[in-house]
Amino acid sequence: MIPTPPQSLDLAIVGNCSFAGLIDRMARVVWCCLPRFDGDPVFHSLLGTRGEEGDGAFAIELEGVVRSEQAYVENTAVVVTRLFDSSGNAIEITDFAPRFHAKGRMFRPNALVRRVRVIAGHPRIRVRCRPRFAYGSREPEVTFGSNHVRFVANGLTLRLTTNAPVTYVRDETPFLIDGPLSFYLGPDESLTNHPDLLCREFEEQTTHYWRTWTRRLGLPLEYQEAVIRAAITLKLCTYEETGAIVAAVTTSIPEAANTERNWDYRYCWLRDAFFVVRALNSLSEMETMENYLRYINNIASMTNGDHVQPLYGIALEKTLTETTVDLPGYRGMGPVRVGNQAYEHFQHDVYGNIVLGASQAFFDKRLLHQPGIDDFERLEVIGERAFAMHDQPDAGLWELRTRARVHTSSSLMCWAACDRLAKIAGQFGRAERARHWHERAEQIRATILKRGWNEKVGAFVESFEGNDLDASLLLIAEVGFLPAKDPRFVATVERIGDSLKRGHHLFRYHAADDFGAPENAFNICTFWYIDALARIGRKEEAREIYEAMLACRNHVGLLSEDTTPQTGEMWGNFPQTYSMVGIINGAMRLSDGWDSLV
Template identity: 85%
Template sequence: MIPPATEKPSLDLAMIGNCSFAALVDKMARIVWCCLPRFDGDPVFHSLLGTRGEVGDGAFAIELEGAVRSEQHYQENTAVVVTRLHDASGNAIEITDFAPRFQTKGRMFRPTAIVRRVRPIAGHPRIRVRCRPRFAYGARDPETTFGSNHVRWVGNGQTLRLTTNAPVTYVRDEIPFLLDAPVSFYLGPDESLTRHPEALCGEFEEETARYWRLWTRRLGLPLEYQDAVIRAAITLKLCTFEETGAIVAAVTTSIPEAADSGRNWDYRYCWLRDAFFVVRALNSLSEMETMENYLRYINNIASMTNGDHVQPLYGIALEKTLVEDQVDLPGYRGMGPVRIGNQAYEHFQHDVYGNIVLAASQAFFDKRLLRQPGVDDFARLEVIGERAFAMHDQPDAGLWELRTRARVHTSSSLMCWAACDRLARIAPTFGLEARAEIWRERAERIRATILEQGWNEKVGAFVESFGGHDLDASLLLIAEVGFLPPRDPRFIATVERIGEKLRRGNHLFRYHAADDFGAPENAFNICTFWYIDALARIGRTEEARDIYETMLSCRNHVGLLSEDTSPGTGEMWGNFPQTYSMVGIINGAVRLSARWEDVV
């Protein structure tokens, strides 16, 4: 039997969106998470984190009576999700979900709207529609009104309108009815549609699918693992907020990193670190638009800071203050708290300066960009570099955002080095040889400091903080950012020590020392992908491929990954879908794939 709505939730979810908002659809075709009007907005559908009311609140379900089996997939090379539900008597329906996105009238059309198209595909199915948005994180039941072709939900500063060619009374009162012809549902702002819902939604589906197929067609794909790479690339694109160029770390909040761990965080914001890795992964596939848009965002960040402290994260519209609070929802599987905002905005995380410069550096060499960066852009980055040089040997909260202690983290110093190193490389493109020499000298000073204080002879590896003795998976980035060549004995030794201490089966933990919440319980997916990359760089390619294929097997049924994986069960934990993890899928494929010229 198909599990009922009371079954504990899982991360077997598909994501739809259009680069302005996103929604998550479970295997039963229930929309269980959707924040409006944008990624960090009010979750009008929030049943993934429970509800304050009765079962079914905070979700948009289209139910087949007596359903016993479901199938779900994406239309090939698109962000359009198809779910089929079957009952024991041979009746079946197909539900197609998407958020419209396509070019029209010389601009991108991406309304804050969800389209759901339902059609009978076998027998004489009976369905029930339960659309129950709630407002103020589930605290407020909306006022409901209706017309001849729509139902409206009013509350908390926004109104949603569901327009349909299904009988409105059946929809409003949740009455089961025989589905004898296709019906469509358009859920969006309180605006009247000018055309029949079935015709309009059909056209929107065709145009949206075409947009995504043309977008995918432009990707420079590796020879192997193409399906995984395409799905990862589309997912990363869906996590961009196109209006400003921001990139969210995930579309959810408070999915715990491990059961009952209290490690519940709100990831619906733009971490400059995570965004850099997204830009870098998409660049490797020749998808330049995301970088161009993100450069607009970080240029705004740089202009706001005036050479002072840069936060590790900002809101998707440049908000600086993201006060962390809790709301009265039960949480994922009842595992609260549910947090909104993120205290990390108050942190000092010095790797952020390197992440900004690294994200921008390709633009100074890539002639494909519509807007070529100039000397003013370089000068703005130099201000970031000045801060990187000043902070390279100062304590911070580190990459993993420790909340109760500060150290001089080796990975933070490494990224400060990367900022200075890349500025030294960019300066000659403008004939600024004197500036290049200054940045080279600064990079060398940081390099000498890391080699002296970040290396622990007794451990036989680089360690997580200057003068420390613990290992940290972020040190696997030493070769990726070019600090040492991959075959340098010190890097090889660090990879080996990390594998010995942090590897559990084919998964890698961030670190082994206890933190503010105790010892980590689950593996952090991006660390496993960093390990895969490092193994391949030092020549252990078959081992890297084996671990990579293990990670592919940990994806859910539609190819998505969350933040963390249980090494024992393979179950996904942490916010979803995690851009870091989807980045790893792309990077691993690019690193490990056979070359096109070997077979073509």
């Protein structure tokens, strides 16, 4: 029996591919950035507050509450929280961000809808809506009308429209709820209908949208609940306007307790985005790839064959200067960072991630917008940069801030860029270009086999002529560099397991980095290990570890970046797209096929 781990990140995500919010088990909105993922966290109590308790949150409180239940409406991004008091009274709170087709386009406003209904007795509630601005430093000016309250500060105005008594809401006065209530928090615009009627209609249409979206997924036979939740979560981390994909919706959830490993993940890492696209492609969800290609093409057109950053802002911003703000931090563990210094890094795996993220589109006839020869030529510029950088020092996949080496995983991805370009050239009948890229790929292959393999260690190692192991080398078979049964790959998997595994969890590496030795396991590495084990024939062992990882999800099926092996506690930014990708990949690798039912 796998124990249920303790959790502090007991949060559900709602969103609509333009922004997202996190809601805790007591139905408090504790994190929400507006007007987009990397915007001002108007609700920021997840990272503490500069004022009194309750600031930076949107709570609908049941007096005398003693317990709660929380779950998603099946196959949707609509979350329902039930609160129960000690006298048998209970309410149900439904939260979502509207998303559905209307008037020939996708309707996805910067708006959060909260609907409340009585499910038992005569409950008494208090509404506390306390947005704060400029990372908690500014209280808004509050004005109100007959059915709304406005919060004005820092160039942003939020309007809370409701059929609840506005005076009670404004003054946070407890009151008896005697009928359905709706709260629409969004731009400073009047609603076109009665709040409860409009919010109920939006709930119905949003529920229908997500159930229709889910219905089109090509699911595995097993682990469907986990896969569906992971897929919806990945979709919620896409910024539809530009096609960008954020690594997570939070900043500064530390990788381990009381460390300086606090980062802002509200940007688009080209590496992480590739893995998201690949996972959703495996479920036949192609729209995300089509949107992401728009983003990638813009990145490629900006670089002109020069250095490509490992990450960009969700609207192609290049400069993401890292600063700190005066918030206490998650569970009091600062610093709280805004921006990410990694945008200055040289991380050469990025070139492979760009080409890999786009490559399926050149072969998939389902796409509405088929890439053409000009798209291929744009990627060729990226490929030339990959070849030039494949044996040059960089910060590596793990973004080391004070040390540069020729990382084997970076060279591996440079190989993948050239290899896939050869295949794409063949698809277009460009034999000369196919030979060119094949020769470049073979040159990189020879370099990796000579300099990345350590005979004494008996495995591929973290850097050329190095001695340390690195979980990223588990990708060797996944990207097709070597067959899974190649003795060198099998040996690498075995050495990595012996060195980096703690219980059911895998660390990135064991050597100390800029902040000392890592304290927690990195979830995507564990999923890479699961995949590698299954590929080399150790499928039952892989299944055991996979199911242990599923048990580490929180109560609504979400994972963060890191896990404490001894307890299963979640750490790191949330929900982490890398980790949710691992859930999908593991299920696709391990599930029995549908033909097993015949």
